[in-house]
Amino acid sequence: MSTSASADASAPIEFQAVGGPLERALIWVFIVVPTIALLPAIVFAWGGWIGWHDVVVLIVFYVITTTGIGAGYHRCFTHGSFKSRRGLKIALAIAGSMALEGPVIRWVADHRKHHKFSDREGDPHSPWRYGTSAWAVTKGFVFAHAGWVLWGQDRADPKHYAPDLLHDRDLAAISRHFRWLAAISLLAPALIGGLWDRSWHGAATGFFWGTLVRVALMHHVTFSINSICHVSGKKPFTARDRSGNVWWLAILSQGESWHNLHHADPTCARHGVLKGQIDINAWLIKQFERFGWAYDVRWPDPARLEKKRAVVS
Template sequence: MNTTPDVIDDARTPAADGPVPPSATLGGDNKRSIEQIALLLFIVVPFVALVAAVPLAWGRGVSWLDLGLLVAMYFTGVHGITIGFHRYFTHGSFKAKRPLRIALAVAGSLAVEGPLVRWVADHRKHHRFSDAEGDPHSPWRFGETLPALMKGLWWAHIGWMFDEEQTPQHKYAPDLVRDPALRGISRHFLTLTIVSLAIPPLIGGLVTMSWWGAATAFFWGSLVRVALLHHVTWSINSICHAVGKRPFKSRDRSGNVWWLAVLSCGESWHNLHHADPTSARHGVMKGQVDSSARLIRWFEKLGWAYDVRWPDASRIDSRRIDSRRESARADAA
């Protein structure tokens, strides 16, 4: 299914005055060496902090304020990605009034997962070629043997981000490129990254009135938070395309991984998402927690979001795999 619309919300996508040059978006379509080095630092440093978190916590190097900042910043960033970057900007699962549109773009940028336009372009390309040649981050890229899959999982989780050739943003995200406000937010990704990392130590320092309070808040609310957020969301690319239950028909290997549902805010119900990419809710079966869908519902009730593409029973059933029929086919084979 092609999920790369030319315009997500034509009524609210201002046209540019003439063609927009490739330099209008951060990084363009090629990743320079300096960007790759910066990316490596943003992966390694928070990961080292995450590894160090357990012994530090054991030695009482964490306070309730630190944990509160971690949780608050984590779920702000994750929902910015899941609701904003993914369900809204990439797939158009709902329409949003402009204040919400800008807020989602900023919140997603605070997750430190890359500029908005580049993120959306990569994900639309992923859906166009999901688990086939052309997919930027399929774990099946190198084959189906165990060694090939191990290599593919690493590629899907982290490795693909260091690929120098990037997805053409003007081809896969023209609607975002044409919006000056969104283009500006995307270009100021590095500034928003600094803001994201600075908020916890600023709050921690002011509340405790100490440098130590600022330091522990930075460790937990900035470094550990970013590392945890990255690896949870990257797991959707890797783990959820290698394992998990597949109750719905899709043309790829996307699966549901229940133990990632809460931390991924509903994104790990990945099989339904690839079976019906524009659905505003991914966890459609009983007991499937999807906090992103819940927030979209609240936005709708407040009048901030509208034309929400909620799945109905007939649409879900049309995509469901008949387990008895599949079992009969297997027995016949």
């Protein structure tokens, strides 16, 4: 079945444009606590409080959740860069939910609103919202990076920005069960680490590296696309906003930081289209297509790209 085959137009789920008090509290916990863990992580790693089991658990969960956000939430569900069979659709939505960035329907609605008003009034997280002076951009950068999630009120209404997903039975169910998936994401690394090492120490290090450090890295890489990639970076393509390419984020973001092309051609399945631009999510989509799990993939059109090339004076 395709992403649209399981839709039920008669039963959309209900979503508030802005989450309630419990959801707000959980957002603060999911963002702030893992971030605090980053500083002792440096000390612990230097002191040897990390084993190869921990490294494997961290990398595996990081790749799964980064793929869920980049290939799933972003390229598939938000922009329709490819269509997915039902199994892949469900897997990507679950993987994205485990990144602890919110339910798939809310995430998609916010991102679609961002593209509609990118770097203009109405954009939920533009770093240019306060102006162009040094202080204004600094304040805007902080807001675009994480402030809009922690205390912002300009969130998108899913009924307006994601009505197609509200009518999809699978994605509606996964959105409703986000808290359970979040709990699995938080606890699974500890369980795996404990069983693998057969000790409570293994469970503790598995939770620290596979949950706290992994979530912090994942969040701040994603947030950097909203902040860093809209303040700096090269702009080889013409876009109607300030989006730029930031090469040193490419590997960690799995290709999402080739942000200039993405805003110039949002439905394109590959963001890193120029020579030497590594795009891991595009490579994964190619494998999905090869196995028949993805179809109608919108690969780059050379003629279309040439028209979007920025004029260099």
